[in-house]
Amino acid sequence: MILNASGCLDALAAPDVARELDAFVTKTVTPLPREGNAPVRIAETEAGMLNSIGLANPGIDRFLADVLPRLEALAVPIWVSVGGFSADDYALCCSLLDGRDEVAAVEVNVSCPNVAAADEAAHEIVRAARAATGKPLYAKLSPSLADIAAVALAAAEAGADGLSLVNTLRGLALDGRTLRPALATATGGLSGPALRSVALAAVYTCYAATALPVVGMGGVESGRHALELVAAGASGVALGTILFADPAAPGRIRAELSAEAARHGFASPLAARGCAHDPVVKVENARPEARRLSTLKV
Amino acid sequence: MGPYRLLRLERGPVEPGIPGQFFMLRAPGRLLPRPMSLCLAPKGELWFLLDVIGAGTRALADAQPREKVGVLGPLGTGFRLDVPRPLLVGGGIGIAPFPYLSERLGRPPALLGFRSLLHAEAAALVPDAEVVVEPALVTEALPSGRDVLACGPEPMLAAVRALAPDAQLAWEAPMACGYGACYGCAVEIEGRLRRLCVDGPVLGGRVRGLAPAVAGRDLAA
Numbered sequence: 225m226i227l228n229a230s231g232c233l234d235a236l237a238a239p240d241v242a243r244e245l246d247a248f249v250t251k252t253v254t255p256l257p258r259e260g261n262a263p264v265r266i267a268e269t270e271a272g273m274l275n276s277i278g279l280a281n282p283g284i285d286r287f288l289a290d291v292l293p294r295l296e297a298l299a300v301p302i303w304v305s306v307g308g309f310s311a312d313d314y315a316l317c318c319s320l321l322d323g324r325d326e327v328a329a330v331e332v333n334v335s336c337p338n339v340a341a342a343d344e345a346a347h348e349i350v351r352a353a354r355a356a357t358g359k360p361l362y363a364k365l366s367p368s369l370a371d372i373a374a375v376a377l378a379a380a381e382a383g384a385d386g387l388s389l390v391n392t393l394r395g396l397a398l399d400g401r402t403l404r405p406a407l408a409t410a411t412g413g414l415s416g417p418a419l420r421s422v423a424l425a426a427v428y429t430c431y432a433a434t435a436l437p438v439v440g441m442g443g444v445e446s447g448r449h450a451l452e453l454v455a456a457g458a459s460g461v462a463l464g465t466i467l468f469a470d471p472a473a474p475g476r477i478r479a480e481l482s483a484e485a486a487r488h489g490f491a492s493p494l495a496a497r498g499c500a501h502d503p504v505v506k507v508e509n510a511r512p513e514a515r516r517l518s519t520l521k522v
Numbered sequence: 523m524g525p526y527r528l529l530r531l532e533r534g535p536v537e538p539g540i541p542g543q544f545f546m547l548r549a550p551g552r553l554l555p556r557p558m559s560l561c562l563a564p565k566g567e568l569w570f571l572l573d574v575i576g577a578g579t580r581a582l583a584d585a586q587p588r589e590k591v592g593v594l595g596p597l598g599t600g601f602r603l604d605v606p607r608p609l610l611v612g613g614g615i616g617i618a619p620f621p622y623l624s625e626r627l628g629r630p631p632a633l634l635g636f637r638s639l640l641h642a643e644a645a646a647l648v649p650d651a652e653v654v655v656e657p658a659l660v661t662e663a664l665p666s667g668r669d670v671l672a673c674g675p676e677p678m679l680a681a682v683r684a685l686a687p688d689a690q691l692a693w694e695a696p697m698a699c700g701y702g703a704c705y706g707c708a709v710e711i712e713g714r715l716r717r718l719c720v721d722g723p724v725l726g727g728r729v730r731g732l733a734p735a736v737a738g739r740d741l742a743a
Contacts, residue, residue: 237702237720251705259715266698266706268554268578273698277705280715400576416553468699469548469555471594 226450226478229415229441229464230305230331230364230388231277236291239298241467244474248300249462250291252307252333255316257283261338267397267406272416272443273465274395276338276409279307284317292326301328305364307336311344311352318356330359332384335366335391337413347378354383362439364388365430367422373433386437388462389426393419416465419443424456431457431498445473447480454481454493455500524636524643526615527583528561529570531591531741538563539596540603541623542673542692542724545570546700548592549581555594556582557697559619559673559723561647568593568741571644573615585743593741597700599724601690603627605669610634610648611660611682611689613674614641619692621647623671635660635678661685683726690726693718 225246234251235242242248260280267274282291287304295302304327306317314332321327332353334346342349350363363379365372367390376387392413397406405411423442431438440458443465444450450461461481466473485493529547538560546555547570556578562569574583585591601619603626610620610632617634624632632651635658636642645653654663661681664670670689672682679691695707695718707718711725 231705232703234702241703260705260708263708263715264696265708266696266704268552271553273554275698275704275706277708280705280708465553465698468704469546469553470592471699471701471703 225439225460226474226481227303227439227460227462228467228474229462230333231275232464232467235298235300236294238471241471241474242298242300244472244478245300246460247303247328248295248298249303249331250287250295250305251281252279252305252336253281253284253287253317254279254307254309255284255313257281257286262408264406264408265412267412269395269397269414269416269418272395272414272418273468274397274407274412274414275392276407276412278338278409279336284320288320288324292324296326302326303329303331303362305331305333306353307333307339308342309340310342311349313342314349315352315356318353318359318361322357322359327359329362329385330357331362331364331388333364333391335364337366337368337392337394337411338409345378346375347382350379350382350384360385362386362388364391365426366391367393367419367426367442372426373429376430376434376436380434380436384436386439387430387434388439388441389430389458390419390423390442393422415443417443417445420449424452427453427458428456428500432501444477447477447482447484450477450481451484451488451493451496452500454485454496455498457498457501459494459497523571523647524640525573526641526644527572527574529572529582529585529591529743531568531570531593531743533563533566533568534739534741536568536593536739536741537596538568538622540600541626542600542619542671542690543596543598544700544723545593545595545597546697547582549578550585550589550591551581552578554578554698555592555700557597557694557700557719557723558582559692560596560622561618562621562625569621571615571618571647587743589743591741591743593739594700598719599722601671601692601724605671605690607668609665609668609670610651611664611670611672611674612648613660613678616672616674616678616692616694617644617648619673624649633660633663635674688726690724692724693722695723
């Protein structure tokens with residue numbers, strides 16, 4: 225299953241890209257409209273990029289009235305990412321989405337590094353969201369958590385059906401000439417290749433700790449990267465920063481993922497799920513005569 | 523071209539679009555593509571004028587002959603061309619879209635400003651250009667009664683708009699994607715933050731450009 229990471233694709237601006245996905249994840253929607261943070265909002269770094277968009281969105285009412293019907297016309301399953309500044313905010317959005325058949329799943333964004341966090345802990349927000357909707361509920365966690373497995377377990381106990389791993393890491397870039405922050409908000413969320421091994425570790429750890437489905441994301445640029453997330457435990461893979469440089473990435477990575485899985489002897493990419501946790505299987509020597517030779521005493 | 527560099531790509535099947543529209547160019551070895559307006563579209567080619575100011579423009583300027591460069595475009599809103607008395611007003615690297623614009627408008631007069639005589643050598647790309655060099659400014663030489671189409675640094679565009687409120691202005695912002703996905707290029711338009719890549723980069727024109735094509739191509743340098 226290949227998705228986009230929330231906030232990395234506007235399906236209405238690029239419907240052909242969205243149609244290449246198994247599900248489209250919306251930009252995070254909050255109860256009230258948000259203009260987002262002041263520019264400058266993005267900067268390239270040595271091994272990634274920083275963004276500080278600040279959850280720009282039309283608010284849940286306009287989203288439901290104007291955006292969702294147009295998204296439905298794309299005929300791609302829609303996951304709605306919800307955010308807020310209190311557990312009540314999340315619950316409100318979830319309850320309004322609950323009655324909408326167009327919505328396949330809800331992703332609870334409890335990890336945006338560019339806005340103030342809610343007072344409640346992640347599992348309390350998930351519990352409030354769970355009470356408000358019967359839709360499949362994915363908790364999107366930050367890679368900055370001291371013990372991400374413990375938070376994942378708490379989210380599972382609070383009723384999460386799955387995990388989205390991971391959001392961006394907080395980072396800072398300085399302008400080369402002025403030595404002042406490149407972004408208007410100073411810090412931003414770091415994504416891209418720099419996040420890849422961080423995401424892999426989070427997926428690996430949370431898969432071992434919970435039985436939940438996991439959508440892995442962070443620096444995926446190729447089928448090899450996607451297969452590694454699946455091997456660590458992901459059942460879906462989301463594309464983020466790569467979409468900015470390569471709108472054809474969903475189809476390309478899907479084909480590469482199948483080829484890469486086959487190269488490793490798996491019948492399908494999903495057959496590789498979690499294999500990174502299995503003990504290494506000793507490879508049988510395919511050439512019996514070579515085996516015999518190796519036992520000769522000299 | 524003075525301190526600027528001209529990147530010439532084989533066009534392949536890519537349409538040049540409307541002057542003022544832009545392309546995202548994948549700088550070899552860099553994570554993010556760079557937005558560049560089309561400078562000229564001679565037969566079979568696409569030309570881009572580069573001001574080498576960072577790692578991305580350096581990587582593009584260093585592209586070797588036959589090296590493949592990924593392009594996405596044409597993107598965004600171009601200049602409205604149905605103007606009776608056009609005048610092109612540009613500053614610095616902002617003259618980049620003018621050779622193509624001039625060609626499409628039938629070589630109208632142009633007024634170009636540069637920070638030095640060396641930079642002003644790039645004016646040779648634009649037909650019928652009057653050139654001013656700092657400390658002189660284009661706004662000091664701006665005639666009235668013309669349909670202004672302008673591109674340049676923000677202070678110049680703001681000054682032009684003050685003198686010619688109906689001018690079509692091509693703005694600039696950092697962009698990660700160029701097709702509405704990243705929300706990185708937000709600028710304030712009529713009191714609201716909007717994405718320059720889909721609502722611009724040319725603002726003030728009444729007509730939208732072509733719908734963005736989001737199928738990328740690799741073109742040879």
